[in-house]
Each structure stands twice: as structure tokens, then as C-alpha cells.
Amino acid sequence: MALGVRKHMPAAQASALSAELLLQEADLAGDAQALERLALWAYRRYSPSVCVDPPDGLVLEVAGGAHRFGGEQGLIADLLARLQAFGVTGAAALADTWGAASALARFAARPGQGLVSHGFADLADLPVAALRLAPETVAALSRVGLETIGDLAGRPAAPLALRYGQDLIRRLDQAYGRLAEPIVAVVPPTAHMREARFPEPISAPETLSRHMARLVEALCADLEQHGFGVRRLRLSGLRLDARVETVEIGLAQATRTPARLIRLLGEKIAQIDPGFGLEALRLSATRIEPLDWRPPGSDLTATGPQPPDGQGLAPLVDALENRLGTGRVYRVEPLVSDMPERCEARVAPLQPVGELDWRAVWREDWPRPARLLNPPEPIETLAALPDYPPAAFTWRGVRRRVRAADGPERLYGEWWRRTAERDSVRDYFQLEDETGARFWVFRLGDGERPQTGPQNWFLHGLFG
Amino acid sequence: MSDDRSRSALQALRVRVAEMETPGRRGFGVLPFGLASLDQRLPGGGLARGALHEVAGAGPEAGPEAGDGAAATLFAAGVLARTEGAVLWCVKRRDLFAPALAQAGLTPERVIFVEAGDEAGVLAAFEEALRHPGLGGAAAELSDLGMTASRRLHLAAESTGALGLIVRRWRRSRPAAMETPNAAATRWRIAPLPATPLQVDGRLIAGLGRPLWRLDLTRCRGGEGFSLAVEACDGEGRLALPALLADGSAAAHAPLQAAS
Secondary structure, eight states, X not given: OTTOOOTTOOHHHHHHHOTTOXXXXXXXXXXXXXXXXXXXXXXXXXXXXXXXXXXXXXXXXXXTTGGGGTHHHXXXXXXXXXXXXXXXXXXXXXXSSHHHHHHHHHHTSOTTOEEXXXXXXXXXXXXXXXXXXXXHHHHHHHHTTOOBHHHHHTXXXXXXXXXXXXXXXXXXXXXXXXXXXXXXXXXXXXXXXXXXXXXXXXXXXXXXXXXXXXXXXXXXXXXXXXXXXXXXXXXXXXETTSOEEEEXXXXXXXXXXXXXXXXXXXXXXXXXXXXXXXXXXXXEEEEEEEOOOOOTTOOOSOOSSOOGGGGSOHHHHHHHHHHHOTTSEEEEEEOSOSSGGGSEEEEOTTXXXXXXXXXXXXXXXXXOOSEEEEEEEEEEEEEOTTTOOEEEEEETTEEXXXXXXXXXXXXXXXXXXXXXXXXXXXXXXXXXXXXXXXXXXXXESOSSOGGXXXXXXXXXXXXX | OHHHHHHHHHHHHHHHHHHHHSSOTTTTOEEOOSOHHHHTTSGGGXXXXXXXXXXXXXXXXXXXXXXGOHXXXXXXXXXXXXXXXXXXXXXXXOOBOHHHHHHTTOOGGGEEEEEOSSHHHHHHHHHHHHHSTTOSEEEEEESOOOHHHXXXXXXXXXXXXXXXXXXXXXXXXXXXXXXXXXXXXXXXEEEEEOOOOOEETTEEOSSOOSOEEEEEEEEETTSOOEEEEEEOOOTTSXXXXXXXXXXXXXXXXHHHHHHO
């Protein structure tokens, strides 16, 4: 901006100002989506009636709601500060009409600044472009010397309409509040929620489960109508003493089968402490996914390696996961890395099998230990440099003589992950001691160059 | 005449007793090892499905690290690799290395790990898994296993026909816990043996041969215990007889002894 780059400037002209200027294609669809998300955020925080004003504006109807933020100034300041925290430098104006606010925000407020203006006095000095007119109308007006809104406001409407079109009069009237401009508020996605309120507080576990089952059935019917299945479900009970008791379940696959949800919630319902009684129960689907109706068990065509979900494991996985906590039930998939610590990733158990074949990553020809020690344990060794396996080593206070060995298998540090590994080298050996037990040991360093590692030895795993 | 009748009655009784004694009596069949010298000595010709089996590392006399049971783990992985379908592996905290399981034939897309945090959690998760139809098998790593718990697990396995494997972890403070009786249909001890040195044209070379294990079947319902030296699981989970023993000749053994 210090160079004089402006909005709507030709790209060639902007490039001429500085050789270091980076040009990027405008992502109009992405911007529109982001604006929509911002509108939903404003809907939740500031006002139930919010709409987007493309391409770069939001309109909020805040009448009667500003006191929560310490008045209108406070609301504007809060809005701008939060936008700043998202990385958006906005300009805002609060005025009596949409037209006036839009004009002030776009043409009077500086970036990062907020204005509050009542009455329409401030409008008079703004350029006519602030009235949201077509560019040719603005150009035509400036040709006859009508530069500011004030110039237009005092003139009789009929000749203006005749010459410049009805649109000019409409915009002018909207700005001055003579013509209503309703806000078509954004509609947030439907919340899938069911609630039961009780005339008498309930506390018996059987009553609780009965009402829970009813709520689940109602919610499932609701979800079926919209074509969704639930992935997370929250049951909250409102107690007489105004505390809220909440239990939550997660599902490995989207479902809307009441019986399964009732069983999973039934395991958790004992955790709800009703105290003196519950006034209300609320069941909300906090995470949903589209779920088409599918005839059960029709998957006869699948071939090749399959994730285990084809075998109806979802109920088992859900039961275990809800009991033990998320992330405790998982499958392992190979990652492209030579380092044993990094060669696998945990994935959700019923997620489709990844593209990567394990044989491509975990070598079949180099045996890997069944048990991996994490972290590797230092051992004392008797070994000849540079590349001989140890002749004996001491681990956990026991000295072992090495009967046979294989190696080295050299693994290089992965400098693209950590700069500290730029030069490091691990030389892995398999050792067999006199009892036949096999060990996976490595030397940190290549045995010659000190920058590859301190040349000390570690035990990393046990073979069968 | 009466002699005949009492003999046939005795025969009928024997059949009933055998039926009671044989695990997997609901006809889930067995999972053979594919190794005649092993399968012939097991009732039904293999590991019974729908039953509980225990695998443990060798005792502390084989050194403290044998208690971690790496060989027992791979033995279990090899057995599960030969079942069909998904496999659940319940642990307290995982120190299993997935590439090693894959090298024993248990490929990563088949194994679901369950980290239960404590022994009670492992037991509960394992039982739930055994009761769930559609699993090929399940393994659980436990250090304690009493009669009651193992009986429960066995009944759970019997209800679905799943192959249940307990991988026992030794607890250094209480090695005697491994000897207490439980309801497992078979109890195995797996210890590493020094492998056969590699040789080319009769000359010894550096490197490691295929690992050797000593299998001890210490308890077998409806059968006899025995000991056998085998070569460790290959890439499909199959055991093999050591080459020298397969030849069946002591002569083949002799020059090697002289050489080493």
C-alpha cells in the first residue's frame, strides 16, 4: 500500500510499481464461501438477522442488541477486534439504514476503524458512488458536476429519475430511510436436536432411559428425513439446581439405528447424576454426516484388501471406543519414513484402507522387532569401529556375548523433517546372544565422522 | 454277552467324555499349523477355534527380556495371520511394532489395536471382542489370568467360534503367577533357541539364519503336552521344521557341530 497499490488497479500498472510484487489469482468462489462462514459467525455472536452484502460486506441488524457489548461503540469495537484476530482488517459503520451504513463503512471509515452515526448528516459529503449505483450512473452524474450525495439530496426526485433512472431514487431513498430495505437473514444449518421437558422432575434411572429412548427415536426419524446419520451424540440433562449433566458418545460410522444408539447411550446414562431431579433432557447430534439409505449386506462385488468394516465391526468398535475414549481403538497404516519411530500412523479403525501398500514402506527383507523400546535404551558395548557389530553388550545390568550378528543397515537422518538430523546416521544391527534371543541395536553415527553422531549404542527392539 | 454290552457302554461313555473334553465341541473346527509333527499331536489336528489359547514367553531362567515375550508375540501373530477376517489386539499400552506383525503375515489392514490402559480394561475389551461375531480372532496381552476370568473368556469364544489368544506378559515381581491354572484349551511356552549358523558349500558365513524357537505345550485339553523345535513364522505366519531335523539324520548335524 505504501507503494501506491490500490484496489481495481490494472495488474501491469501494479507490477510496474515494484518488481517484488506477488500477483495471485482472485478466488472469487472461495471468498464468497468465507463471507458466508463469517456471516454465520456473526449470526451466532451478534444478531439473529445477518446477511451478506457481496462481494465484501456483511450487514447486521443490531437494534436492541448492542447493550450486551457496552453500547454501539462497544459492539463495533468488539466486531473489529475479533475480525482482526481472524486476520481480517475491516471497516465498520453503524447507522440508521443499510444504505447509510454501507456508504459510511465503505467510503468514510478507514480500515480497522469503526463509525457510529445517527441521522443522515454525515452522508452529505460522501461521493455518489457510495450509494451503490451502477458505474455508468456515477460517471453520468459526475459529468454534470453532481459529486456528493449532498448534491443529490436537495434536488427534486422526478427530474433525476427521468434522467438517471429509477434506481438512483431507490438507492437514495433507501439510504435516507424513506424506503424499507429488508434483510434476508442467513439461515444456519438445521440443528438436529430433540428436547423433552418434564412437568415433574425425574431422577429414576429407568425413567431416564425411557425418555432417552424416546428422544433417540424422534431424532433418528428426523435424521432419516434429512438423509443424515450421526457421528457424535450428546445427551444433556438440566438439573433442578441449574447444573447441566452431559454424556457424549461417538460412532465409527454414521448411523441412525435407534437400537444401537440407545444401547450405547444406555451404557453411559449411569454417569448422569440427577441430583434432586432433572427438569429437561436434550439430545443433540453434534456431528452428522450424509447417510444414504442402503439395502443391508449387498456388498458382493468388493475385491482386494478391505477395511474391516465389511464385517459389521462398527458396533464393536463403537462400544470399545465409547468405553475407553476416542483414539484408543485404532488401526495402523504405513507412513513413508525409514525411521522406525515414524513409519506408522494411527487411523480410525473403519476408515478405508489407504493407497500405500505396506510392502512398499516396511521392507520385507529386513526383519523388524516385535517389540519396540520407546525411547531406545542405551547399552554398553564392546565393538570394533567402523562397522563391526558389538562382540558383547550390557543391557539392564546383564552382560551378553553376541553369538551371531547381521548388519549394518544404515538409516540416514531425515533432514526434511528436522534440521538436527541433517548429518545423523544410525547403523542398525541384529544380534543373537548365546541363548538365541535376538536384539535390534543401533549405533548413533557412522563410526567415522563425528558429525554423524556420538557413536554410542542403543537397544531399540526385541525380535522373536 | 454282558461283556459285550458293558464294552459298548464303555465305548459310548468314552465318546461322550471325549466330546466333553474336546474344546470347540460346537463344531467350529480347528486351525491347523500345516506342520504334521505339530498337528498330529493336537486334538482335532490343530488349534481349536471357539476356544481360548495361552501363549507365553519362556520363564525368567531364559533371561529377563524373554519375559517381554517377543517370540510368543510373533507366534500369536502367525496364528492370527492364518485366520480370516479382522483381528483385534487388546493391550494395556502398545509396544508392538506393526511392521513385525506384517512380516509375520498379519497385515496392517486386518489388525485393530485396542489400548485399554489397565488389565481389567483389557479383559473387558477382549471378552467383548470374543463375543462379537465376525472377527477372525482376537489377542490380549495380560500378566494375570485366573480360573474365573479365563473360564469367562473361554465361554465367550465358544459363543462365536472366534480364536482367542492370550499373550502372557511376565511380571518380574511375581513369576509364579504364570504357573497358576486357568481354563485355556492349550498353553504354550515359546523360547528362542540359538539359530543354525548359515553356511555356503559347507563353510560358515556371517549373518543370521531364520530364528529357531522351542515350543513347549505345557497343557492341552484332550491331549498330551510336548516340546518341539521349530523355525519361526515366515511371511505368511507358517512355522517350519528346522532343516537339520527335517532331514531326520544325525549325520547332517555332525559336521556342523565340528565346524562351530
